Amino acid sequence: GNSVTQMEGPVTLSEEAFLTINCTYTATGYPSLFWYVQYPGEGLQLLLKATKADDKGSNKGFEATYRKETTSFHLEKGSVQVSDSAVYFCALMRGSNYQLIWGAGTKLIIKP
Amino acid sequence: NAGVTQTPKFQVLKTGQSMTLQCAQDMNHNSMYWYRQDPGMGLRLIYYSASEGTTDKGEVPNGYNVSRLNKREFSLRLESAAPSQTSVYFCASSEGQPMEQYFGPGTRLTVT
Numbered sequence: 064g065n066s067v068t069q070m071e072g073p074v075t076l077s078e079e080a081f082l083t084i085n086c087t088y089t090a091t092g093y094p095s096l097f098w099y100v101q102y103p104g105e106g107l108q109l110l111l112k113a114t115k116a117d118d119k120g121s122n123k124g125f126e127a128t129y130r131k132e133t134t135s136f137h138l139e140k141g142s143v144q145v146s147d148s149a150v151y152f153c154a155l156m157r158g159s160n161y162q163l164i165w166g167a168g169t170k171l172i173i174k175p
Numbered sequence: 176n177a178g179v180t181q182t183p184k185f186q187v188l189k190t191g192q193s194m195t196l197q198c199a200q201d202m203n204h205n206s207m208y209w210y211r212q213d214p215g216m217g218l219r220l221i222y223y224s225a226s227e228g229t230t231d232k233g234e235v236p237n238g239y240n241v242s243r244l245n246k247r248e249f250s251l252r253l254e255s256a257a258p259s260q261t262s263v264y265f266c267a268s269s270e271g272q273p274m275e276q277y278f279g280p281g282t283r284l285t286v287t
Contacts, residue, residue: 105281107218107267152217163218163220165217
């Protein structure tokens with residue numbers, strides 16, 4: 064069945080460090096892929112998305128490329144800030160059944 | 176434009192008590208969802224409503240019922256609360272393809 068696997072957290076980095084959060088998926092066909100972010104005490108909000116192979120989603124300095132050959136959608140940012148501290152969720156949607164399949168989330172902690 | 180609103184923000188119930196979680200959206204979205212979020216497990220879909228007048232079970236529907244009251248409102252009812260239902264509950268709505276979902280701030284429920 065469809066599934067999403069994310070790297071376990073927490074991930075702790077210093078400000079201005081390079082960030083990678085790994086996400087791999089299992090799905091038949093060509094799912095759409097998403098990264099959502101949850102700031103402390105808030106609901107989730109869409110960070111970026113990609114709908115087909117080799118697409119790159121980007122937003123707020125974050126990027127992720129849809130890699131069909133490695134079934135991955137890793138999240139990257141060149142220089143993180145304290146305000147990026149949050150929980151990041153990778154998710155996939157396949158077909159029109161209205162359901163997103165979620166990873167477990169990765170907590171990111173940025174220290175000044 | 177408030178987006179997705181949820182009430183209450185916090186609730187403590189005793190085992191066996193019932194309650195209804197309320198959700199409303201003002202974005203004229205057709206689809207609405209209820210999720211629960213537990214530590215280390217990401218989000219799990221409880222029920223969803225693809226359009227007004229329809230509801231369908233998600234991954235973990237047991238112990239819950241839903242009502243799509245109108246296009247704006249989608250409520251989640253716990254008829255007889257159990258400690259296993261202690262969780263954070265999120266409502267979301269969406270429109271269009273791919274299904275970007277907009278989340279409410281969540282309800283933190285504790286069942287003792």
